[in-house]
Amino acid sequence: MHHTKIVILGTGGTIAGTASNASSDIDYTAAQVGVSQLVGGVKGLDGDIETEQVAQIDSKDMSFEVWTALANRVHHHLAQNDVQGVVITHGTDTLEETAYFLQSVLNPAKPVVLTCAMRPASALAPDGPQNILDAVSVARHEGAQGVVVVCAGDIHSAQDVQKIHTCQLNAFGSGDAGLIGFIQENSLKLLRNWPLDQQIRVQVATENIAILNQVKCWPGVEIVMNYAGASGALVDALVAQGVQGLIVAGTGNGTVHQSLLDSLLKAQAQGVHIIRSTRCIQGGVLARTDDSFPSSNGLSPVKARIHLMLSLMGLRA
Ligand code: ASP
Numbered sequence: 180m181h182h183t184k185i186v187i188l189g190t191g192g193t194i195a196g197t198a199s200n201a202s203s204d205i206d207y208t209a210a211q212v213g214v215s216q217l218v219g220g221v222k223g224l225d226g227d228i229e230t231e232q233v234a235q236i237d238s239k240d241m242s243f244e245v246w247t248a249l250a251n252r253v254h255h256h257l258a259q260n261d262v263q264g265v266v267i268t269h270g271t272d273t274l275e276e277t278a279y280f281l282q283s284v285l286n287p288a289k290p291v292v293l294t295c296a297m298r299p300a301s302a303l304a305p306d307g308p309q310n311i312l313d314a315v316s317v318a319r320h321e322g323a324q325g326v327v328v329v330c331a332g333d334i335h336s337a338q339d340v341q342k343i344h345t346c347q348l349n350a351f352g353s354g355d356a357g358l359i360g361f362i363q364e365n366s367l368k369l370l371r372n373w374p375l376d377q378q379i380r381v382q383v384a385t386e387n388i389a390i391l392n393q394v395k396c397w398p399g400v401e402i403v404m405n406y407a408g409a410s411g412a413l414v415d416a417l418v419a420q421g422v423q424g425l426i427v428a429g430t431g432n433g434t435v436h437q438s439l440l441d442s443l444l445k446a447q448a449q450g451v452h453i454i455r456s457t458r459c460i461q462g463g464v465l466a467r468t469d470d471s472f473p474s475s476n477g478l479s480p481v482k483a484r485i486h487l488m489l490s491l492m493g494l495r496a
């Protein structure tokens with residue numbers, strides 16, 4: 180059968196937000212408009228489209244329950260023969276985390292395109308409709324695969340994307356890796372490869388989903404940051420509470436104040452998993468011969484946290 184259908188899953192966010200004053204892009208409530216209404220309002224969007232509301236939240240409140248539900252629905256739709264790809268409408272605040280989570284769990288051979296907006300649906304000139312149109316074009320593009328993010332015409336990989344601006348319409352960057360491509364006037368210009376599907380992953384994705392569905396409580400993994408005068412107080416408190424893993428957002432190339440380091444080493448000796456990342460938004464940490472902790476392999480602290488949680492739960496990510 181020919182794959183032509185695009186399924187659009189709604190999760191909320193500013194893209195579905197409304198404000199009482201149309202000229203305000205800041206004072207609004209996220210997650211008010213249903214995905215079918217949002218999609219119905221996008222001029223020029225045609226073809227076989229199905230919508231489904233998976234959640235209706237401000238993505239600052241993203242939860243493991245919503246992630247599990249979303250992974251299940253994406254996996255289900257991608258397995259349908261007539262589905263070409265999935266688009267997800269999402270808030271911008273934790274969009275990079277959801278994208279990385281889905282890529283890690285599903286590593287899909289079909290495209291999964293997350294999109295968003297910086298202005299609410301009720302704005303004088305909302306950016307959501309164009310972003311949805313672009314996201315659907317990307318999902319329909321021949322050869323598109325893996326989890327990507329589309330915002331303001333730019334296409335980012337789940338691995339590299341980060342929200343880097345609090346209010347501009349083009350709020351995302353991909354750092355040193357750069358964009359996968361961009362979309363102009365409905366035509367896609369590819370700058371580098373799609374996230375590569377290196378192996379047949381459908382079976383692994385199914386096993387990963389089964390694990391997620393069984394887990395009652397996700398492992399406690401927190402992020403601590405290094406800064407001038409940093410102490411080990413937070414780490415000591417988290418260890419006392421039974422934390423299983425800590426990501427250190429170190430300074431520069433993952434450096435850590437001696438006081439913080441002492442507490443981290445004590446935590447590690449007690450069996451807490453420690454990963455060294457950086458608070459710098461570009462560059463990633465480079466391994467050094469005298470490192471006490473493994474590095475995050477180029478992942479930002481929030482993505483390194485997801486990676487550690489998934490591996491502690493036994494997923495093959
Ligand atoms: N707080 C909103 C959210 O992440 C921000 C946005 O979507 O731009 O849902």
